[in-house]
Amino acid sequence: MLRRSFLRYAGETRQSLQQQLRGVDFLKNRFTNKGTAFTLEERDHLGVTGLLPPAVESISDQIDRYWSQFNLLDQPINKYQLLRGLLDTNTTLYYALGLKYVKDILPIIYTPTVGEACQKYGALYQRDNGVYISSTYAGQIRSVLANTRKRAVDIIVVTDGSRILGLGDLGANGMGISIGKCSLYVLGGGISPSRVLPVMIDVGTNNESLKSDPLYLGNRISRVADEEFYAVMDEFMASVKDLWPEAVVQFEDFSNNHCFDMLTRYQEKYRCFNDDIQGTGAVVSAGFINAIALANLPPKDHRLLVFGAGSAAAGVVQAISDLSVSKFGITKEDVKKQVYLVDSQGLVSNNREGRLQKHKVQWARDDTPADKANALKSLWDVVQYVKPTALLGLGGVGPVFTEEIVKFMTTYCSRPIIFPLSNPSSKAEILPSDAYKWSNGKAIVASGSPFPDTTVNGKVYRPSQGNNMYIFPGVGLGCTIALPATIPQELLVVASKRLTDMVGSALESQQTLYPPINEIRNVSKNIAVAVIQECQRLGIATTKLPDSPQELMKLVDRRMYAPKYPDEAYYMKGKRKSALRSPTRHHNPTGTVEAPKQ
Ligand SMILES: NC(=O)C1=CN([C@@H]2O[C@H](COP(=O)(O)OP(=O)(O)OC[C@H]3O[C@@H](n4cnc5c(N)ncnc54)[C@H](OP(=O)(O)O)[C@@H]3O)[C@@H](O)[C@H]2O)C=CC1
Numbered sequence: 001m002l003r004r005s006f007l008r009y010a011g012e013t014r015q016s017l018q019q020q021l022r023g024v025d026f027l028k029n030r031f032t033n034k035g036t037a038f039t040l041e042e043r044d045h046l047g048v049t050g051l052l053p054p055a056v057e058s059i060s061d062q063i064d065r066y067w068s069q070f071n072l073l074d075q076p077i078n079k080y081q082l083l084r085g086l087l088d089t090n091t092t093l094y095y096a097l098g099l100k101y102v103k104d105i106l107p108i109i110y111t112p113t114v115g116e117a118c119q120k121y122g123a124l125y126q127r128d129n130g131v132y133i134s135s136t137y138a139g140q141i142r143s144v145l146a147n148t149r150k151r152a153v154d155i156i157v158v159t160d161g162s163r164i165l166g167l168g169d170l171g172a173n174g175m176g177i178s179i180g181k182c183s184l185y186v187l188g189g190g191i192s193p194s195r196v197l198p199v200m201i202d203v204g205t206n207n208e209s210l211k212s213d214p215l216y217l218g219n220r221i222s223r224v225a226d227e228e229f230y231a232v233m234d235e236f237m238a239s240v241k242d243l244w245p246e247a248v249v250q251f252e253d254f255s256n257n258h259c260f261d262m263l264t265r266y267q268e269k270y271r272c273f274n275d276d277i278q279g280t281g282a283v284v285s286a287g288f289i290n291a292i293a294l295a296n297l298p299p300k301d302h303r304l305l306v307f308g309a310g311s312a313a314a315g316v317v318q319a320i321s322d323l324s325v326s327k328f329g330i331t332k333e334d335v336k337k338q339v340y341l342v343d344s345q346g347l348v349s350n351n352r353e354g355r356l357q358k359h360k361v362q363w364a365r366d367d368t369p370a371d372k373a374n375a376l377k378s379l380w381d382v383v384q385y386v387k388p389t390a391l392l393g394l395g396g397v398g399p400v401f402t403e404e405i406v407k408f409m410t411t412y413c414s415r416p417i418i419f420p421l422s423n424p425s426s427k428a429e430i431l432p433s434d435a436y437k438w439s440n441g442k443a444i445v446a447s448g449s450p451f452p453d454t455t456v457n458g459k460v461y462r463p464s465q466g467n468n469m470y471i472f473p474g475v476g477l478g479c480t481i482a483l484p485a486t487i488p489q490e491l492l493v494v495a496s497k498r499l500t501d502m503v504g505s506a507l508e509s510q511q512t513l514y515p516p517i518n519e520i521r522n523v524s525k526n527i528a529v530a531v532i533q534e535c536q537r538l539g540i541a542t543t544k545l546p547d548s549p550q551e552l553m554k555l556v557d558r559r560m561y562a563p564k565y566p567d568e569a570y571y572m573k574g575k576r577k578s579a580l581r582s583p584t585r586h587h588n589p590t591g592t593v594e595a596p597k598q
């Protein structure tokens with residue numbers, strides 16, 4: 001009797017345990033979890049009754065709760081932590097909240113706060129959903145990637161943490177930047193969250209204070225030599241192609257001793273691009289072309305001075321050249337005559353002492369008088385010599401565009417173009433408010449990180465945000481649809497052109513160089529269409545695509561992820577078989593091979 005009731009009890013327990021496990025899996029899986037939005041029927045069916053508070057809420061109730069929690073927190077880094085917790089537990093709600101409050105959420109999940117989050121990555125760590133590839137995994141990188149159990153991946157953002165924003169070598173903490181960029185792919189580009197993958201290639205760090213930080217989570221070794229670095233990267237790229245042939249790989253924040261060579265090495269072999277060189281080039285050239293239109297000076301009369309001559313600067317001057325050639329019919333040679341770069345040694349000239357890095361050579365001035373070649377060291381020296389009409393900051397060192405410089409520019413230029421593009425905010429070359437104040441409201445400003453409006457003489461000025469987030473989500477989306485084998489520069493040029501054109505009449509009326517950031521999805525959609533059309537024109541699209549722009553727009557629209565919970569039929573599988581439908585290709589709610597058992 002006792003034994004029979006025990007068996008019955010044990011049987012029931014085993015059964016309910018199974019039931020419970022199944023339900024708990026749904027709660028634990030960040031793609032299937034919907035928290036208090038599980039209906040009572042679903043809770044019952046999944047065996048999770050009692051594991052959630054009794055109330056059943058809609059996703060908009062849940063958004064409201066998180067939004068008020070978000071606003072209760074004063075420090076951006078605490079808001080970041082709140083949102084990361086949500087991303088890692090209820091991904092749908094994270095993106096639904098993000099889409100509703102894009103303008104407020106972006107500065108938290110992206111620049112500037114993501115910079116602080118990377119600096120404090122070890123201290124803040126709870127969990128993340130990326131992949132760490134240590135140099136010691138050589139020979140096993142494919143199986144390490146396969147541990148993600150992802151059936152399909154559209155986008156990989158990979159960094160080695162060697163130049164995170166303008167914050168230098170942050171080693172494995174760079175994972176934060178890959179996570180942030182992946183979030184933007186979903187939020188801005190409509191890629192399914194289950195199909196993005198943040199990757200950190202941990203090949204050591206030369207940041208000594210990180211290595212001695214007890215909370216540091218990366219390998220405490222110095223950065224490996226080039227041979228080992230490229231062996232890891234080669235294996236990584238080949239493994240990605242083998243596992244997920246449809247993936248686009250975005251190289252992010254690799255220091256300039258590697259990023260140019262990596263692009264040369266991989267861009268004709270894999271579907272990849274470098275965001276800091278090519279994405280930044282595309283976004284800044286788009287804004288620059290609009291700024292020229294506002295400045296009322298013919299393109300050929302501009303003198304462009306770029307502070308910083310690294311990966312971003314090289315990409316920007318190349319893209320400005322490409323776009324000017326295609327839009328204004330100026331020759332490359334003429335554009336080159338209008339460009340001046342400044343690095344840590346001063347004006348970049350062919351006749352200055354020392355060897356120039358490869359990426360600087362083609363932009364080095366060959367007309368600097370011999371007595372000036374080594375004398376033009378400080379930015380102020382160079383500004384006086386060049387008399388720039390446009391001053392772009394990509395040096396990553398903080399405020400260097402002084403009042404003296406801005407006021408000097410206004411003496412010969414009616415509307416100076418001033419772009420403090422370095423990130424995060426602490427590294428901006430000038431506060432937009434100072435640029436407006438010191439130029440008496442004349443400056444045309446775009447900054448890399450978001451900054452508030454400024455009032456000068458009763459008029460409100462709003463800086464545009466010149467950040468590659470306007471470009472990479474759309475380029476990635478277009479490439480995941482057209483699936484070209486590689487990503488030629490032409491795709492970035494059309495992305496840039498489309499972005500320039502999307503500003504339309506707001507350029508004059510609102511003096512804005514980019515579309516509003518809360519229209520990021522529409523921007524990405526348009527860029528994706530332009531990219532697909534260019535793939536078709538170049539004959540490199542490998543998927544079946546419609547020809548008409550309207551049909552393409554519809555196709556892109558359909559492919560964009562919308563943060564909605566899977567419907568009841570998904571959770572009630574087994575109960576109402578007729579209502580079952582398989583998740584669509586682009587909305588695989590679990591994102592893994594191992595879906596919770598039903
Ligand atoms: N707005 C946006 O979308 C983007 C912004 N960025 C920002 O641009 C910045 C630079 O990035 P990136 O080009 O990749 O970095 P790099 O390290 O490749 O380049 C930095 C450049 O700045 C120069 N530099 C450093 N210190 C000084 C100094 N005191 N005076 C003059 N020049 C100096 C360096 O000179 P040298 O060559 O002599 O070492 C180098 O040329 C970062 O802050 C990054 O956040 C980057 C990508 C996108």
Ligand SMILES: CC(=O)C(=O)O
Nearest residue numbers: 165253276423467468
């Ligand atoms: C925006 C970006 O990619 C950077 O600052 O590096």
Ligand SMILES: [Mg+2]
Nearest residue numbers: 165252253276
């Ligand atoms: Mg970057």
